[in-house]
Amino acid sequence: MFYRESGQFKTSYRADSVIFPILQDRLFVGALLLAALVVVPALASDYLLSGILIPFLVLSLAALGLNILTGYAGQLSLGSAAFMAVGAFATYNFMLRIPGLPLIAAMLLGGLVAAVVGVAFGLPSLRIKGFYLAVATLAAQFFIEWALTKFGWFTNYSSSGVISVSELQVFGIALDTPASKYVFTLLVVAVLALAAKNLVRSGLGRAWMAVRDMDVAAEVIGIPMLKTKLTAFAVSSFYCGVAGSLWAFVLLGTVDPQAFDLHRSFQILFMIIIGGVGSILGSFLGAAFIVLLPIVLNQAGQLLHGAVSTSFLSNLEMMIFGGLIIFFLIVEPLGLARLWQIAKEKLRLWPFPH
Amino acid sequence: MNPNRRIGDVVLEASHISLRFGGVKALTDISLDVREHEVLAIIGPNGAGKSSMLNVINGVYHPQEGEVRYRGQVRQRMSAHLAARQGIARTFQNIALFKGMSVLDNIMTGRQHKLHASLLERALWWGRAEREELRERCRVEEIIDFLEIQHIRKTPVGRLPYGLQKRVELGRALAMEPTLLLLDEPMAGMNVEEKQDMCRFILDVNDEFGTTIVLIEHDMGVVMDISDRVVVLDYGKKIGDGAPDEVKHNPDVIAAYLGTAH
Amino acid sequence: MQFFIEVLVGGLLAGVMYSLVALGFVLIYKASGVFNFAQGALVLFAALTFVSLQAMGLSFWLSMAATLVIMVGMGVAIERVVLRPLVNQPPIALFMATIGLSFFIEGLAQMVWGTEVHGLELGIADEPFEVGGVFISKFDLFAAGLSALLVAALALFFQYTKLGRALRAVADDHQAALSVGIPLQHIWAVVWGVAGFVALVSGLLWGSRLGVQFALTLVVLKALPVLILGGFTSVPGAIVGGLIVGAGEKLAEVYLGPYLSGGIENWFPYMLALVFLLIRPEGLFGERHIERV
Numbered sequence: 001m002f003y004r005e006s007g008q009f010k011t012s013y014r015a016d017s018v019i020f021p022i023l024q025d026r027l028f029v030g031a032l033l034l035a036a037l038v039v040v041p042a043l044a045s046d047y048l049l050s051g052i053l054i055p056f057l058v059l060s061l062a063a064l065g066l067n068i069l070t071g072y073a074g075q076l077s078l079g080s081a082a083f084m085a086v087g088a089f090a091t092y093n094f095m096l097r098i099p100g101l102p103l104i105a106a107m108l109l110g111g112l113v114a115a116v117v118g119v120a121f122g123l124p125s126l127r128i129k130g131f132y133l134a135v136a137t138l139a140a141q142f143f144i145e146w147a148l149t150k151f152g153w154f155t156n157y158s159s160s161g162v163i164s165v166s167e168l169q170v171f172g173i174a175l176d177t178p179a180s181k182y183v184f185t186l187l188v189v190a191v192l193a194l195a196a197k198n199l200v201r202s203g204l205g206r207a208w209m210a211v212r213d214m215d216v217a218a219e220v221i222g223i224p225m226l227k228t229k230l231t232a233f234a235v236s237s238f239y240c241g242v243a244g245s246l247w248a249f250v251l252l253g254t255v256d257p258q259a260f261d262l263h264r265s266f267q268i269l270f271m272i273i274i275g276g277v278g279s280i281l282g283s284f285l286g287a288a289f290i291v292l293l294p295i296v297l298n299q300a301g302q303l304l305h306g307a308v309s310t311s312f313l314s315n316l317e318m319m320i321f322g323g324l325i326i327f328f329l330i331v332e333p334l335g336l337a338r339l340w341q342i343a344k345e346k347l348r349l350w351p352f353p354h
Numbered sequence: 355m356n357p358n359r360r361i362g363d364v365v366l367e368a369s370h371i372s373l374r375f376g377g378v379k380a381l382t383d384i385s386l387d388v389r390e391h392e393v394l395a396i397i398g399p400n401g402a403g404k405s406s407m408l409n410v411i412n413g414v415y416h417p418q419e420g421e422v423r424y425r426g427q428v429r430q431r432m433s434a435h436l437a438a439r440q441g442i443a444r445t446f447q448n449i450a451l452f453k454g455m456s457v458l459d460n461i462m463t464g465r466q467h468k469l470h471a472s473l474l475e476r477a478l479w480w481g482r483a484e485r486e487e488l489r490e491r492c493r494v495e496e497i498i499d500f501l502e503i504q505h506i507r508k509t510p511v512g513r514l515p516y517g518l519q520k521r522v523e524l525g526r527a528l529a530m531e532p533t534l535l536l537l538d539e540p541m542a543g544m545n546v547e548e549k550q551d552m553c554r555f556i557l558d559v560n561d562e563f564g565t566t567i568v569l570i571e572h573d574m575g576v577v578m579d580i581s582d583r584v585v586v587l588d589y590g591k592k593i594g595d596g597a598p599d600e601v602k603h604n605p606d607v608i609a610a611y612l613g614t615a616h
Numbered sequence: 617m618q619f620f621i622e623v624l625v626g627g628l629l630a631g632v633m634y635s636l637v638a639l640g641f642v643l644i645y646k647a648s649g650v651f652n653f654a655q656g657a658l659v660l661f662a663a664l665t666f667v668s669l670q671a672m673g674l675s676f677w678l679s680m681a682a683t684l685v686i687m688v689g690m691g692v693a694i695e696r697v698v699l700r701p702l703v704n705q706p707p708i709a710l711f712m713a714t715i716g717l718s719f720f721i722e723g724l725a726q727m728v729w730g731t732e733v734h735g736l737e738l739g740i741a742d743e744p745f746e747v748g749g750v751f752i753s754k755f756d757l758f759a760a761g762l763s764a765l766l767v768a769a770l771a772l773f774f775q776y777t778k779l780g781r782a783l784r785a786v787a788d789d790h791q792a793a794l795s796v797g798i799p800l801q802h803i804w805a806v807v808w809g810v811a812g813f814v815a816l817v818s819g820l821l822w823g824s825r826l827g828v829q830f831a832l833t834l835v836v837l838k839a840l841p842v843l844i845l846g847g848f849t850s851v852p853g854a855i856v857g858g859l860i861v862g863a864g865e866k867l868a869e870v871y872l873g874p875y876l877s878g879g880i881e882n883w884f885p886y887m888l889a890l891v892f893l894l895i896r897p898e899g900l901f902g903e904r905h906i907e908r909v
Binding site: 014201207212217221222224235 | 412435438444446450452453454462465467469471477478479483484488490491492526
């Protein structure tokens with residue numbers, strides 16, 4: 001009843017092409033951002049911030065990166081975590097080797113290095129498609145994991161790769177509390193999400209989707225295959241790279257290749273399948289779902305007072321994840337984002353169904 | 355027919371084209387030319403090599419022998435994307451729209467070559483990026499008006515009926531502002547009304563924008579009505595080339611269609 | 617030189633075992649066009665079921681038969697629950713579904729049979745014997761022989777039996793196969809059953825080598841480069857690909873490894889396969905695909 005667009009007329013193409021064409025949506029998103037930025041850090045516990053919200057935000061960013069490549073450009077990757085690792089290690093080394101380099105600059109540079117590596121591993125996509133490509137991206141996963149583990153130079157020959165707290169500051173503000181880390185992460189993710197939305201609604205995004213939907217037709221229209229696919233790899237890897245450095249710097253406090261193993265790549269893939277392939281919102285919904293599910297399961301397990309073992313729970317979790325993937329692919333291939341959209345369409349008509 | 359339409363010089367010249375897939379000969383020694391502003395129909399039985407010929411013209415297939423000369427330029431290493439740059443647009447027999455995108459976005463892809471904003475500008479939706487998007491949107495809206503599909507501009511193309519999809523595909527090709535438009539069975543599977551609409555669009559494009567058109571069509575009534583010239587293929591060979599009336603009375607063509615022994 | 621041959625032979629024998637796992641993929645891909653990522657999970661499930669049944673006191677052959685029945689049942693269930701509803705989806709969606717499936721089966725296997733590592737004794741000692749100055753492991757030889765036998769049997773089955781012909785028809789075009797009266801679902805159930813059997817044999821061989829444990833699922837990661845090399849549709853491709861990967865991996869580990877501080881066997885086969893793909897995108901024996909527009 002309150003959510004409808006009647007009376008909101010678009011009088012220019014500019015007004016018609018804004019991100020949230022419906023006024024209520026704009027208000028809602030604005031309020032959500034404001035609450036996330038002001039209310040949450042003031043009220044949330046440290047556990048909620050560091051244990052749930054920061055992981056959720058960072059993984060959303062990684063899912064966004066994979067969604068650009070897989071959801072928009074149609075190139076399936078099983079190596080997202082490797083590009084996160086590249087971002088994390090590159091940022092670490094920039095901080096280490098260029099004294100006085102601001103954190104944000106180092107993170108951007110880290111993302112750029114990830115983008116370059118992404119392009120290198122994206123080159124085969126010009127000749128191979130589908131699961132051949134997916135398997136090829138595993139090469140990136142294993143090679144990068146190996147290189148970062150085997151060559152001490154990447155961790156400056158220290159076995160732990162611990163990041164000193166003094167480095168964690170932005171514009172003179174130290175990121176030493178969960179709340180400050182959370183706000184920083186939120187800002188980075190919000191800016192990059194907005195940029196992603198802009199990219200996918202621009203000509204570049206249309207070129208990606210054209211390549212995804214029918215590559216031969218895309219070429220006939222004059223969309224250059226090489227450039228389009230490689231930009232998708234670059235942008236996607238940049239996002240994953242920045243997510244990786246956030247994961248290492250803001251969340252873990254160390255750089256460790258183990259945090260970016262194949263399992264992480266699958267986790268990110270699951271996020272976009274459950275959240276919604278080819279949807280910015282879906283990346284967030286999927287990340288929220290995958291971050292929350294184990295926590296909910298654990299809580300449920302504790303309610304049973306140890307009647308179930310932790311290994312039972314972790315196996316159950318695997319089964320639920322696996323089952324959900326299949327469920328979503330069969331029932332709603334466009335994921336939670338599509339469900340959200342359907343709900344909104346219903347709401348537009350409510351309470352008058354016709 | 356518009357008698358004032360002026361047919362000009364040869365713009366595209368394919369000479370001695372032969373195309374094989376493994377052992378299968380799709381095209382054998384075919385030469386044909388296309389003149390400026392004309393509507394050229396390619397007809398022939400199924401499997402005659404009509405679509406292959408279009409694919410050679412716009413660089414999707416690379417013939418083993420022969421060359422294609424477009425506006426005086428011979429193509430060396432041809433690619434579909436280069437043909438598009440040279441102003442050759444194309445629709446497909448089995449609709450090749452981008453199923454996951456809206457009508458508007460599909461047609462906007464035809465304007466891709468007009469967008470030059472940098473990655474950063476696009477990410478920020480700022481400066482050139484926004485200006486270009488709005489400018490091209492205006493241009494695309496003109497095409498949407500022309501094709502009378504305003505009401506479906508935001509509909510995902512996958513949900514549209516066949517006839518409308520064909521129309522959107524034409525729109526996408528028009529958005530490229532082609533000088534040569536290749537249409538592969540633009541009226542297949544349409545009812546009479548839809549066919550009439552499509553004929554009208556094709557002739558309007560030809561008249562108003564002076565676009566040269568090569569089309570493949572099975573409906574002989576349509577072919578005879580709208581084309582200036584007809585080329586007939588059979589088993590990958592050219593067996594007829596001339597004005598519609600001429601071709602209609604060509605004994606080889608009659609034999610190919612009626613199945614008389616050669 | 618003798619050392620080189622020893623490494624090479626060891627690599628080739630290990631390669632045959634990769635081929636065996638890859639074969640499970642090829643079977644399913646040939647019959648249903650599905651790239652079944654869950655093959656590794658099936659290997660784990662088969663091996664775990666077998667050792668657990670044996671631990672419950674069943675004899676070797678009885679456990680084997682019971683496991684086979686369970687695997688076939690599982691194949692049929694997968695066909696019904698996962699594949700049938702996805703029949704008209706793009707192949708990549710089916711692929712992702714099998715990734716989900718592999719998580720499900722791995723969770724299920726460990727929930728039902730527990731997470732501890734089981735030993736598995738097939739009664740073939742893993743001791744070397746000498747042939748012309750080169751030492752070869754008896755177990756490797758046995759495993760390779762068994763794998764070769766299985767591969768040969770399946771190749772003959774595909775080529776010469778009526779069912780094999782039907783399978784190839786189904787792989788080529790679901791719709792067309794249906795229209796000439798081939799019972800699609802029946803065929804798929806058979807194929808998943810056979811793939812389950814292959815999983816059981818691979819599970820036993822790999823299980824007795826590595827111990828029956830979660831890490832068994834990782835053999836799937838060894839089989840993927842084999843598939844890329846050999847092409848997804850080719851039984852001979854799986855064999856030759858396995859040999860190349862096995863030999864290449866061992867030789868690289870021994871001769872290149874020291875320069876790269878070791879541990880390269882995880883990625884080397886992938887790089888090998890990737891370089892190969894760039895030269896021949898359809899794999900060794902894969903069919904070249906003509907794109908029609």
